[in-house]
Amino acid sequence: MSQPQRATVEHLVRQAVYKQLGFALPRQAEGPNPLVVNISARHVHLTQEAVEVLFGVGHQLTPMKWLYQEGYYAAKETVTLVGPRSRVISNLRILGPCRSACQVELAYTDAVSLGFDIPVRISGNTQGTPACMLMGPNGFFRMEEGVIRAAPHVHMGSADCAFYGVDNGDMMKLRVGGDLGMTFDRIQVRASDDVKLEVHIDTDEGNACNLGPDTPVELLK
Numbered sequence: 001m002s003q004p005q006r007a008t009v010e011h012l013v014r015q016a017v018y019k020q021l022g023f024a025l026p027r028q029a030e031g032p033n034p035l036v037v038n039i040s041a042r043h044v045h046l047t048q049e050a051v052e053v054l055f056g057v058g059h060q061l062t063p064m065k066w067l068y069q070e071g072y073y074a075a076k077e078t079v080t081l082v083g084p085r086s087r088v089i090s091n092l093r094i095l096g097p098c099r100s101a102c103q104v105e106l107a108y109t110d111a112v113s114l115g116f117d118i119p120v121r122i123s124g125n126t127q128g129t130p131a132c133m134l135m136g137p138n139g140f141f142r143m144e145e146g147v148i149r150a151a152p153h154v155h156m157g158s159a160d161c162a163f164y165g166v167d168n169g170d171m172m173k174l175r176v177g178g179d180l181g182m183t184f185d186r187i188q189v190r191a192s193d194d195v196k197l198e199v200h201i202d203t204d205e206g207n208a209c210n211l212g213p214d215t216p217v218e219l220l221k
Contacts, residue, residue: 033159035219038201039203054137054138059138061098062077063075067095068198075093080135081132083113083114102141104146106147108149120149122150130147132147151188154172155190155197156192164219167189170221171185171188172221173220174201177215180209180210
């Protein structure tokens with residue numbers, strides 16, 4: 001017997017919480033897909049060239065845990081990130097598959113401890129961002145740019161875009177309930193035909209609102 005997907009479980013848990021608290025279910029409960037909000041911990045995306053410099057010629061990333069979006073995974077391999085103050089983050093997880101450009105995504109507190117002054121950018125927009133040094137078991141790789149704090153965003157397919165009435169690049173609001181309830185006002189839409197409905201926030205943002213599997217959330221235009 002197959003196990004229910006995490007999105008389905010969280011959706012059912014949130015429905016139960018709304019009912020227990022006497023709240024009306026948000027309109028999005030009628031949408032084509034359940035809303036999933038995930039915390040994206042610090043990580044790095046690498047090119048195949050960088051992987052081979054860090055781990056050896058011909059090395060291929062090894063999937064360790066598959067992520068919510070189809071085809072994406074947390075790799076078994078990790079690297080050490082060296083910051084401007086010669087402070088390091090060890091065991092920085094690589095996310096696969098390989099990309100056409102390298103990118104490190106940190107939370108604000110990570111950046112402060114390392115000595116980085118990083119901008120908030122949507123993934124892939126790395127022009128003019130800080131450089132860094134990565135260390136792997138086979139050597140060092142210098143990224144000339146690419147260290148960012150990822151802007152909060154929501155992945156949406158065409159059916160979800162139609163339901164919410166938004167297009168790629170639009171801004172939405174994420175209302176988070178619970179004891180530390182708050183609203184994020186700038187959740188950027190990243191539309192694609194091959195994605196599931198999923199909001200990504202970083203660890204600082206997730207800690208600030210105390211996000212958990214039973215936390216009520218609502219996505220608003």
